[in-house]
Amino acid sequence: MKRILIIPIVLIFSFCDSPSGELSKISSSVITYQKALIAHGITGSNIARVYKDGDVLVHSIINSNNENDMAINENTIFPIWSMTKPITIVAMMILYERNLYNFDDPVSDYIPSLGKIKCKNEDSVYNCENKLRIIHLLTHRSGFRYYSSGPGNITHADTVFNSLSEYIDSLAQYQPLEFEPGTDYMYGINQAILGGLIEVISGQSFYDFLSKNIFKPLNMNNTKFYLTEQERENFQILFKKSVDGKERIFSNDNDQLTYRMGSKMQFGGEGLVSTFNDYSNFCQMLLSGGLFNGQKIISQKSIELMIEPHTINILEDGYYGGVDFGFSLFNLQEPILDGTNSSKGIYGWSGYHNTHFWIDPKKKLYGLFMTRTVPFSFEIQKQFRAVVYYNI
Numbered sequence: 001m002k003r004i005l006i007i008p009i010v011l012i013f014s015f016c017d018s019p020s021g022e023l024s025k026i027s028s029s030v031i032t033y034q035k036a037l038i039a040h041g042i043t044g045s046n047i048a049r050v051y052k053d054g055d056v057l058v059h060s061i062i063n064s065n066n067e068n069d070m071a072i073n074e075n076t077i078f079p080i081w082s083m084t085k086p087i088t089i090v091a092m093m094i095l096y097e098r099n100l101y102n103f104d105d106p107v108s109d110y111i112p113s114l115g116k117i118k119c120k121n122e123d124s125v126y127n128c129e130n131k132l133r134i135i136h137l138l139t140h141r142s143g144f145r146y147y148s149s150g151p152g153n154i155t156h157a158d159t160v161f162n163s164l165s166e167y168i169d170s171l172a173q174y175q176p177l178e179f180e181p182g183t184d185y186m187y188g189i190n191q192a193i194l195g196g197l198i199e200v201i202s203g204q205s206f207y208d209f210l211s212k213n214i215f216k217p218l219n220m221n222n223t224k225f226y227l228t229e230q231e232r233e234n235f236q237i238l239f240k241k242s243v244d245g246k247e248r249i250f251s252n253d254n255d256q257l258t259y260r261m262g263s264k265m266q267f268g269g270e271g272l273v274s275t276f277n278d279y280s281n282f283c284q285m286l287l288s289g290g291l292f293n294g295q296k297i298i299s300q301k302s303i304e305l306m307i308e309p310h311t312i313n314i315l316e317d318g319y320y321g322g323v324d325f326g327f328s329l330f331n332l333q334e335p336i337l338d339g340t341n342s343s344k345g346i347y348g349w350s351g352y353h354n355t356h357f358w359i360d361p362k363k364k365l366y367g368l369f370m371t372r373t374v375p376f377s378f379e380i381q382k383q384f385r386a387v388v389y390y391n392i
Contacts (some may be wrong), residue, residue, distance in 0.1 A: 223273070
């Protein structure tokens with residue numbers, strides 16, 4: 001496997017855009033931003049699109065041309081990590097529209113082991129007083145968080161368990177909640193549990209449900225939980241940096257998930273791989289009120305339920321950045337504090353290896369950016385949005 005120290009970053013670029021040959025202001029600004037990310041060692045090759053009112057305003061691929069990086073295109077495969085979450089939420093809304101569950105249903109009605117959950121406080125672990133309800137998983141208000149070790153750790157679970165039901169039963173037995181369900185917000189493994197819930201409610205494997213109801217109608221043919229040997233050749237290499245940027249490598253050795261064929265460990269919060277074209281179709285569907293090529297995936301009402309804030313005014317380090325949180329989607333409610341000139345009511349999400357998207361219902365616009373680098377930074381999405389909204 002490739003593991004090579006990269007100092008310095010090679011500053012050679014390629015791009016494709018404007019058929020007229022003269023770049024618009026927004027195109028020029030986005031491309032300049034993409035080049036700056038590479039020039040300053042923030043990302044390797046990257047791809048961006050801005051779509052508005054039926055037109056692609058920007059579609060730009062910037063390849064670093066570094067000998068250790070990969071040249072990417074619209075069909076390069078990326079691990080999308082937490083951009084899996086909005087897909088899982090759409091799947092839940094499909095089942096909701098079929099009247100197969102209610103938001104306030106106890107999860108234990110479907111997964112009995114989650115009726116015996118433990119909570120913890122500063123002094124002890126005790127039997128939770130509140131029931132864990134589906135709405136708590138949808139909104140990250142369950143008390144489950146992300147775990148660096150133990151049964152809740154996704155990387156560990158990917159190789160230890162044989163099914164989502166085994167994983168969830170282990171969580172119920174060994175992983176106490178950080179607080180009483182419904183009483184606070186903590187980002188965590190909730191959508192991984194929802195994947196198991198979808199299996200129970202639908203009677204299908206999680207991937208089979210997604211494939212039939214979302215991926216096939218949206219022509220998302222390269223979005224899945226596994227990679228074939230051939231597909232691994234088209235799997236974008238990871239640009240891994242130390243926090244201070246002094247160490248930078250391109251590596252195939254840090255996938256963290258196996259993406260093995262036949263695995264039933266299909267994580268609804270983290271596990272999908274996808275391509276730029278595939279996820280663009282997903283964004284297009286959300287922007288179009290749940291429609292794609294004339295076919296309804298979900299209703300506009302369901303989208304409104306997804307983005308309605310349930311957790312508001314969260315302070316991080318004493319600061320509120322203007323975004324509230326719905327069903328695993330941010331919703332910008334105070335644009336002046338966001339500082340990007342973005343519209344009120346935009347919503348979206350990002351993935352651990354720096355894939356980012358947002359939907360702007362007001363301006364009928366979406367933005368999508370993909371690269372593969374760590375550490376994660378939400379600043380990439382904010383900077384991308386600023387470049388768009390200050391030039392549109």
